[in-house]
Amino acid sequence: MIGRLSGKVSELGSDYVVVDVGGVGYIVFCSSKIICKYNVNDEIELITQTIVKENDISIFGFATxxxxxxxxxxxxxxxxxxxxxxxxxxxxxxxxxxxxxxxxxxxxxxxxxxxxxxxxxxxxxxxxxxxxxSKLQMIKSKTDIEKIVGVEPMPKILDAKSVLVNLGYNNIKINHVIHEIISMHGDIDLEELIKLGIKKLSA
Structure with missing residues (x-):
């Protein structure tokens, strides 16, 4: 099973790219969002899913x-x-x-x-x-925080974000506020993180 492919784009189709990996071209079916980002000879890395049927094996590629x-x-x-x-x-x-x-x-x-x-x-x-x-939101929250903080988010960060989201605050603003608080206060406990978060988001 192929989980990831890295190489060069050797061909672009309407719903696929051919990824050249060490001289071997893999046809990877991708969404239009991915295809429009690349040109032939660009470096590309895709997370992949292999679908096996009775008479066919297809590889599908994803950005995340x-x-x-x-x-x-x-x-x-x-x-x-x-x-x-x-x-x-x-x-x-x-x-x-x-x-x-x-x-x-x-x-x-x-x-x-x-x-x-x-x-x-x-x-x-x-x-x-x-x-x-709900599961998708949790995964997205973790990804959003990781992009801003730059590291794997700690459980308390995810817990704090969950509380703030449930209180109705804007998702993007929450990410930036949490990053700001962590940058300033370092190892802060969950309760204090939530309190500071509410204070800054309500300002």
């Missing part, structure tokens, strides 16, 4: 672990195959998907090529009923 996890979850929904799952990921951001499910707005999904009203409604219902969105 969140996209890969969401892709695998979409495959559990009736009527969603690998190509369509990749199209969904390319058509909506993670934030848009979370918002669409939380507000039960299936119109965002119907804008995606290949997704009709019935499938859009099923996507919203199943994503919400399986509580995957």
């Amino acid at each position: 672990n969140i996209d890969k996890e969401f892709f695998n979850h979409l495959l559990t929904i009736q009527g969603v195959g690998a190509k369509l799952a990749q199209t969904v990921i390319g058509g909506l951001t993670i934030d848009e998907i979370i918002e669409a499910v939380q507000t039960e707005d299936d119109s965002k999904f119907t804008r995606i090529n290949g997704v009709g009203p019935k499938l859009a409604a099923r996507l919203v219902n199943e994503l919400k009923s399986k509580k995957f969105i």
